[in-house]
Amino acid sequence: MSLLDAKTTPAPTPPVANRRTRAIAVIMGLIGVFSIFVFGFGSPARSHSSFTFNPINLQNAPWHVGSLTVVTRWTDVVLGVVMVALAAETYLRRPRRGVMARFGFVAVLFLLGLLSWAARTPGPSPTSSVNITAILVGSSAAAMVLIFGSLSGVMCERSGVVNIAIEGQFIGGAFLGSMIASTTHDFFFAAIAGMIVGGLIGLVLAFLSLRYRSDQIIVGVVLVTMLSSLSSYLNLQVFTPFPNFNTGILAPNLPIPLLSKIPVLGPVFFNQSGFFYVMIVLVAVVSFALFKTRYGLHVRAVGEHPRAAATVGIDVIRVRYVNVVLGGAIAGLGGVAFMATQGQFQVGYTSGYGYIALAALIFGRWRPSGAVVASIIFGLSVYLSYNLVTYNVPISLYILQMFPYLITIAVVAGLIGRVRAPAADGQPYVRD
Amino acid sequence: MTFFALVLGLLVGAFVIITTTPAVLDAWRAIFHGWSGLPHALNLTFNNVGAAYRSMFTGSVVDPQGLWHSITTGNGWTNTLTPISETLTYATPLVIASIGVGIAFQTGLFNIGANGQAVIGGIAGAVVGSMLHMPTVVHLPLTLLAGIAGGMICGAVPGVLKAYTGAHEVIVTLMFNYVTYAFLLFMVLSTPFQQPGQQNDIGRTMDPSAQLAPLFGTSSGLRVSYGVFVAVAVVVFAWWLLNRSSLGFDFRVTGANPAAARASGINARSVIVVVFLISGGLAGLAGVVQVASTTHYIDGGFLIGNAGIGFTAITVALLGRNRPMGIVWSALLFAALGVGGRNMQAATGIPLDLATVIQSAIVLFVATPVLVKEIFRLRSVATTSVQLATTGWGS
Numbered sequence: 001m002s003l004l005d006a007k008t009t010p011a012p013t014p015p016v017a018n019r020r021t022r023a024i025a026v027i028m029g030l031i032g033v034f035s036i037f038v039f040g041f042g043s044p045a046r047s048h049s050s051f052t053f054n055p056i057n058l059q060n061a062p063w064h065v066g067s068l069t070v071v072t073r074w075t076d077v078v079l080g081v082v083m084v085a086l087a088a089e090t091y092l093r094r095p096r097r098g099v100m101a102r103f104g105f106v107a108v109l110f111l112l113g114l115l116s117w118a119a120r121t122p123g124p125s126p127t128s129s130v131n132i133t134a135i136l137v138g139s140s141a142a143a144m145v146l147i148f149g150s151l152s153g154v155m156c157e158r159s160g161v162v163n164i165a166i167e168g169q170f171i172g173g174a175f176l177g178s179m180i181a182s183t184t185h186d187f188f189f190a191a192i193a194g195m196i197v198g199g200l201i202g203l204v205l206a207f208l209s210l211r212y213r214s215d216q217i218i219v220g221v222v223l224v225t226m227l228s229s230l231s232s233y234l235n236l237q238v239f240t241p242f243p244n245f246n247t248g249i250l251a252p253n254l255p256i257p258l259l260s261k262i263p264v265l266g267p268v269f270f271n272q273s274g275f276f277y278v279m280i281v282l283v284a285v286v287s288f289a290l291f292k293t294r295y296g297l298h299v300r301a302v303g304e305h306p307r308a309a310a311t312v313g314i315d316v317i318r319v320r321y322v323n324v325v326l327g328g329a330i331a332g333l334g335g336v337a338f339m340a341t342q343g344q345f346q347v348g349y350t351s352g353y354g355y356i357a358l359a360a361l362i363f364g365r366w367r368p369s370g371a372v373v374a375s376i377i378f379g380l381s382v383y384l385s386y387n388l389v390t391y392n393v394p395i396s397l398y399i400l401q402m403f404p405y406l407i408t409i410a411v412v413a414g415l416i417g418r419v420r421a422p423a424a425d426g427q428p429y430v431r432d
Numbered sequence: 433m434t435f436f437a438l439v440l441g442l443l444v445g446a447f448v449i450i451t452t453t454p455a456v457l458d459a460w461r462a463i464f465h466g467w468s469g470l471p472h473a474l475n476l477t478f479n480n481v482g483a484a485y486r487s488m489f490t491g492s493v494v495d496p497q498g499l500w501h502s503i504t505t506g507n508g509w510t511n512t513l514t515p516i517s518e519t520l521t522y523a524t525p526l527v528i529a530s531i532g533v534g535i536a537f538q539t540g541l542f543n544i545g546a547n548g549q550a551v552i553g554g555i556a557g558a559v560v561g562s563m564l565h566m567p568t569v570v571h572l573p574l575t576l577l578a579g580i581a582g583g584m585i586c587g588a589v590p591g592v593l594k595a596y597t598g599a600h601e602v603i604v605t606l607m608f609n610y611v612t613y614a615f616l617l618f619m620v621l622s623t624p625f626q627q628p629g630q631q632n633d634i635g636r637t638m639d640p641s642a643q644l645a646p647l648f649g650t651s652s653g654l655r656v657s658y659g660v661f662v663a664v665a666v667v668v669f670a671w672w673l674l675n676r677s678s679l680g681f682d683f684r685v686t687g688a689n690p691a692a693a694r695a696s697g698i699n700a701r702s703v704i705v706v707v708f709l710i711s712g713g714l715a716g717l718a719g720v721v722q723v724a725s726t727t728h729y730i731d732g733g734f735l736i737g738n739a740g741i742g743f744t745a746i747t748v749a750l751l752g753r754n755r756p757m758g759i760v761w762s763a764l765l766f767a768a769l770g771v772g773g774r775n776m777q778a779a780t781g782i783p784l785d786l787a788t789v790i791q792s793a794i795v796l797f798v799a800t801p802v803l804v805k806e807i808f809r810l811r812s813v814a815t816t817s818v819q820l821a822t823t824g825w826g827s
Binding site: 212 | 448452453542544589593597599600602603604606607608609610611614615617618621622743746747750782783785786788789791792793795796799800802803
């Protein structure tokens with residue numbers, strides 16, 4: 001009994017963590033106030049917003065879901081008040097757990113408020129509407145790629161190697177994936193090729209940083225530079241003279257019978273390309289392997305305290321090699337998935353997704369589940385930054401496009417220190 | 433050591449050329465049908481790789497035939513000197529940006545955002561240079577200062593975030609690069625700054641009073657400008673800062689041993705912020721020098737892709753071991769690779785990106801000195817490479 005008590009008694013919160021919690025609460029509060037005054041009182045009193053839920057492709061929607069029309073001003077005011085209330089609760093109670101979840105919840109509420117503001121039309125009968133299902137389906141593609149990337153990050157960083165070359169593995173996977181998919185018309189081969197190229201890049205990173213103990217971040221960044229210039233070079237040498245190698249073929253959707261007909265959820269989760277289902281299986285496999293198996297225990301031991309792990313007979317270097325190569329393969333697969341949803345390979349079209357995936361990994365506290373939630377939020381913001389201009393938003397497309405990156409910076413700045421990386425993350429390991 | 437890395441980098445480049453040129457590949461495939469194809473394959477390989485590297489050299493340093501022609505006949509000097517002038521033009525902003533990155537590296541900080549900072553510096557300089565009108569004596573310094581200030585603002589953000597929240601500078605500066613690209617497109621496509629009467633993504637042209645004039649006059653046809661003196665001043669400043677000032681000593685101690693720095697009473701936070709201010713300011717200066725000495729206006733492709741001097745600056749700083757003079761040599765080398773790459777693209781059709789591939793290969797080898805040592809079976813070589821002060825995402 002006393003043992004149990006000792007375990008559950010919370011350790012006193014260090015003042016730094018307190019300050020950070022308060023800072024996050026203040027940010028949440030500011031977002032709420034912004035929503036109340038800009039989205040709420042910034043929209044005309046009588047304007048209404050309409051949300052629809054039917055997928056664009058009605059084939060998979062036997063159930064018709066009616067549209068939801070709300071008064072823009074008061075909806076946004078209520079959303080903002082909820083955000084402020086959450087912020088106040090966080091500020092006053094300073095909960096030790098769940099701050100991140102609250103922050104994520106505020107982010108989702110903010111997006112809802114933003115959407116209803118963007119859909120506002122004067123008068124009680126709205127002429128245009130925001131299609132929630134279309135937005136979710138659209139952002140699921142970005143989220144899927146980010147999930148692949150952050151899973152790769154989980155694999156590598158849990159074993160103590162910072163894989164900043166995820167962007168490079170995306171590029172490699174997308175390039176080779178496009179080539180294989182265009183020639184064989186088979187995404188299975190494309191996926192295999194992407195995994196091989198991603199794994200090879202991971203192997204180079206592992207080789208240079210484990211065997212020669214080069215700085216992992218420098219090697220990773222130089223690898224990304226190399227791959228992006230190599231892809232640009234090969235694009236001109238191979239894809240320009242032989243356009244048949246880069247036809248921009250898209251992976252077909254594989255609707256799951258019955259499940260794909262569920263309103264809203266069906267099109268989002270059960271009418272996707274094969275990559276999406278592979279991604280879901282991978283999340284489960286990685287979580288299980290890392291936290292429920294002997295292998296996962298070894299990996300986490302190596303990432304936290306390699307010397308102790310070596311003492312009990314774990315081959316630190318081997319575990320790291322295996323994980324970095326596997327992580328690279330996952331990121332390479334993500335590159336193929338990106339290409340399979342975006343089409344034709346273009347130079348620089350991964351536009352920093354690999355780095356956003358790293359931020360999602362940090363936001364998700366180096367856990368697969370957290371990384372998934374973070375990737376969904378980032379995926380939504382990436383999608384909206386490109387597509388919000390089609391609605392009633394008086395902001396330049398280019399200003400909107402800054403937001404996913406600014407949000408990433410804010411998240412990283414707000415969370416480092418609150419969340420703890422694996423202790424040996426990025427440290428070279430020297431055998432005794 | 434650096435020389436061996438260079439050789440390996442060029443070998444990687446040759447390998448890339450061979451594996452992507454269909455004619456050469458066909459010749460090698462013929463070997464499988466009989467050894468008689470071997471001389472032809474070797475010949476073709478040397479011809480292709482040789483032509484590529486030869487055109488790189490003649491396009492960036494000097495064309496021997498042209499030189500001989502100029503010496504014997506006394507004319508055609510413009511054509512003969514153009515390659516070296518182009519290399520210097522390219523190297524000038526590169527030296528400035530690389531010194532900024534190098535100072536950050538010496539402190540153990542990684543400024544990948546140099547490109548974004550240079551973009552902001554270029555925008556700030558172009559705005560001041562095109563929208564204010566003054567005599568040269570005031571206008572040019574003001575333009576350069578605007579560039580420095582723009583870069584400083586952009587560099588201050590990751591510095592302050594790193595110092596006060598522990599956010600890793602790598603991710604913050606990388607994200608800032610994308611933010612600055614979006615900002616660049618916004619600027620060159622919206623009213624006050626877009627070139628009047630233009631629908632495309634082109635900004636206003638700088639006044640002649642804000643431009644860095646060509647060194648040998650406009651009539652010479654050589655683009656190398658007074659910016660060279662700015663670069664020289666920056667090199668001297670950096671040498672003084674790192675080797676003679678107490679601030680620079682603090683930087684280097686922080687980079688070499690953060691724990692010792694803390695123990696000796698160096699304020700780590702202010703060091704981080706100051707380093708990022710200097711690094712960002714220099715990158716911004718590089719951006720404004722780039723605009724003021726070459727195109728005199730900014731378009732939507734400013735410093736994007738191959739032209740991204742901020743990214744080349746990282747590799748230059750690593751190759752130059754972050755020391756001012758080392759950076760000057762490696763900037764000249766990489767500028768020659770870049771300029772020569774353009775000539776290679778025109779002469780042989782091999783894409784310019786090969787130059788970047790070679791550059792990054794060189795730096796990979798420089799970053800892993802032990803590997804080079806093993807490949808060439810060298811003995812007793814300094815095998816230290818750059819290590820960042822913060823590994824992982826630590827705070």
